Every structure is written in C-alpha cells, then in structure tokens.
Amino acid sequence: MSEVTDEIVGRSLNFGYLLAHEPLLAYDGATAESYVYTDPDAALSRARRFVEVLVKKAAALIGHSFRAKDLHGRINELDAAGALSPNMIKACHEIRTTGNSAVHDHLGDIRKAILAVQDCFHLGLWLHNSINGHGEVRVFVPPQPSTQGLAETINKASGAARELNVLLATYRQRMVQHEQNIASPTQAESVERATAELIELVSNHSHVVRSMSERIDTFCTELESGLESRLQADRDLPGAQHTQHLENAKEAAGSTEAEFAQLLSIARQIVVENAHGPGMRSASAVNVAGAASSNIVIGGFYGGNFNQAPPKASDQP
Numbered sequence: 001m002s003e004v005t006d007e008i009v010g011r012s013l014n015f016g017y018l019l020a021h022e023p024l025l026a027y028d029g030a031t032a033e034s035y036v037y038t039d040p041d042a043a044l045s046r047a048r049r050f051v052e053v054l055v056k057k058a059a060a061l062i063g064h065s066f067r068a069k070d071l072h073g074r075i076n077e078l079d080a081a082g083a084l085s086p087n088m089i090k091a092c093h094e095i096r097t098t099g100n101s102a103v104h105d106h107l108g109d110i111r112k113a114i115l116a117v118q119d120c121f122h123l124g125l126w127l128h129n130s131i132n133g134h135g136e137v138r139v140f141v142p143p144q145p146s147t148q149g150l151a152e153t154i155n156k157a158s159g160a161a162r163e164l165n166v167l168l169a170t171y172r173q174r175m176v177q178h179e180q181n182i183a184s185p186t187q188a189e190s191v192e193r194a195t196a197e198l199i200e201l202v203s204n205h206s207h208v209v210r211s212m213s214e215r216i217d218t219f220c221t222e223l224e225s226g227l228e229s230r231l232q233a234d235r236d237l238p239g240a241q242h243t244q245h246l247e248n249a250k251e252a253a254g255s256t257e258a259e260f261a262q263l264l265s266i267a268r269q270i271v272v273e274n275a276h277g278p279g280m281r282s283a284s285a286v287n288v289a290g291a292a293s294s295n296i297v298i299g300g301f302y303g304g305n306f307n308q309a310p311p312k313a314s315d316q317p
Contacts, residue, residue: 005216006019008030009023015029027216033209044099044103045103047095048096051120053227056227058127059077059078061130061237062243071096082250083130083246083250083253088126111164114164126253139171174263
C-alpha cells in the first residue's frame with residue numbers, strides 16, 4: 001500500500017518532497033491541502049498534526065530534549081533554542097489553536113484552512129533547508145476552489161470571500177514573481193500560463209488525494225506508530241550534526257521571515273489597488289487575521305494596521 005500512496009503524496013508540489021525527511025509531514029500536508037475547500041476542519045486538524053510532528057522532528061535534529069509535554073510548550077522551547085523566527089512561532093501557535101478549535105468547535109473556515117496550509121508549506125520548506133543547508137527557494141502553489149464549490153460555502157458578498165480572494169491573488173502574484181525570476185527573457189511571456197498550469201496541477205492533485213483518503217488515512221496510522229523510532233535516529237546523530245542543523249535552521253528561518261514579508265508586501269499592494277473597487281472601501285474586508293484583529297496577516301507575518309478606510313483621491317498627493 002505504501003508504494004501506491006507514496007507515489008500519490010509524492011506528486012504534491014507543496015509537500016511531496018518532504019517524504020524524504022519525514023513521510024508523515026508529506027502525508028498530512030498533502031491531505032490538509034486537499035481538504036481546504038471541501039472540509040476545512042479536516043484541513044486544520046491535519047495542519048495541527050503537521051506542526052506537532054514538525055516540532056518533534058526539528059527538536060530531534062538539533063538534539064533538544066523537550067521538558068514540556070504539550071505542543072504549546074514545545075513550540076516555545078524551540079523558540080528559546082533560537083531555531084524559529086518570531087513569525088514562524090506565531091504561525092505555529094495559530095495552527096495549534098485553530099486546529100484545536102476545528103476539532104472541538106467545528107469552525108468550517110476556509111480562510112483559516114488555506115492560511116494554515118500555506119504556513120505548513122513554509123514550515124516544511126524551513127525544515128528541508130535546515131536539513132540540507134542549501135537555502136532552496138520554493139513558493140506556495142495554492143489549491144484553487146471551483147466556482148461552484150466556493151459559492152456553496154461562502155456568500156459571495158461577504159468579507160470572508162473578499163479576504164479569500166486577496167489571499168489567492170497574493171499567492172498567484174508571488175508565483176508570477178518567482179517564475180519571472182527563473183525564466184529567461186524569451187520565456188517571460190509564458191509565465192502567466194505556467195503559473196496557471198501549476199495551480200491547476202495542485203487543484204487536480206487534491207481531487208486524487210481525496211479519492212484515496214481511506215487508504216491514506218490507514219497508512220498515516222502506520223506512520224504515526226513508527227514516528228518515535230524515526231525520531232530516535234535523528235536524536236542519535238553526532239553532536240556536531242545537531243549543531244550544524246541548528247545553524248542551518250537559524251539561517252533558513254531568516255529566509256522564511258523574508259518570504260512572509262514578501263507576501264505581506266504583495267497583499268498590501270493588492271489592497272491598495274482594489275481600495276476604490278466595489279465592496280473594498282474598508283480594509284476590514286481584507287483583514288485576513290480575523291474580525292478581532294486590526295492587522296492584515298499573511299501566514300505568521302503580522303503587518304501594519306489596515307482597519308481604516310483608504311484615503312480619498314483628493315487626499316492623495
């Protein structure tokens with residue numbers, strides 16, 4: 001069974017490469033990604049387990065023995081060890097709390113689900129670079145909702161729908177930037193098409209993963225039972241390797257922080273460009289941190305206060 005499911009999960013553009021480091025991360029990431037629109041609570045629950053496993057894996061790699069028994073305390077211990085950046089810590093805690101709420105309160109929140117999956121992507125890339133030390137650059141490819149599926153879940157006139165649209169536009173624009181950076185001048189005109197094809201690949205892959213959900217869930221149970229022995233192999237690494245992994249983690253955390261900042265910059269620009277459009281007069285419509293917050297948030301990166309109407313044209317210089 002593992003050969004079949006590994007092949008399916010390995011095709012996830014956002015998480016498949018994590019199979020080489022810890023298969024449960026790849027499985028949970030790909031599964032969470034597949035459930036964003038159809039079952040956001042399941043996506044949030046898988047994202048929470050992703051963080052729980054990632055935190056254990058990271059601690060084992062740097063030779064850290066946890067004192068805390070709960071995820072909250074363990075995230076903070078990694079913070080104290082200097083392995084994670086401030087906004088990565090915020091992302092971990094956000095996934096932890098929303099995952100808990102999804103299980104107990106049934107949130108059904110697509111926006112929070114896609115944010116959690118995006119955060120898992122960046123945390124997974126951080127782990128990958130902490131292990132390899134190569135500073136590999138990847139960008140999040142968002143699963144795209146079907147028009148019908150989105151209409152069934154969200155009122156099109158709601159703030160939540162507009163927030164989701166800003167998120168998806170932000171991810172797409174970041175993909176375009178990345179493709180432009182790696183494309184030759186003669187390929188520049190095909191960047192938009194390549195971006196659309198990647199998004200379609202992720203969306204189509206999500207359907208395949210959901211169709212295999214029963215078999216994947218069964219194998220995840222097996223992976224969970226063997227997790228401790230896999231972690232022990234990391235704990236048994238020589239001390240010099242633990243030290244090197246920690247140094248790599250600190251460097252990779254800086255890159256993750258920069259990527260969060262880049263996404264936030266793009267989101268701000270999208271807000272400004274749409275500020276005078278229908279329904280976009282108040283920045284609260286794109287407050288992806290939630291109604292109780294005055295900050296726009298992309299992943300774990302908390303930006304400036306946007307809960308105010310944009311300036312009128314006559315007020316601009």
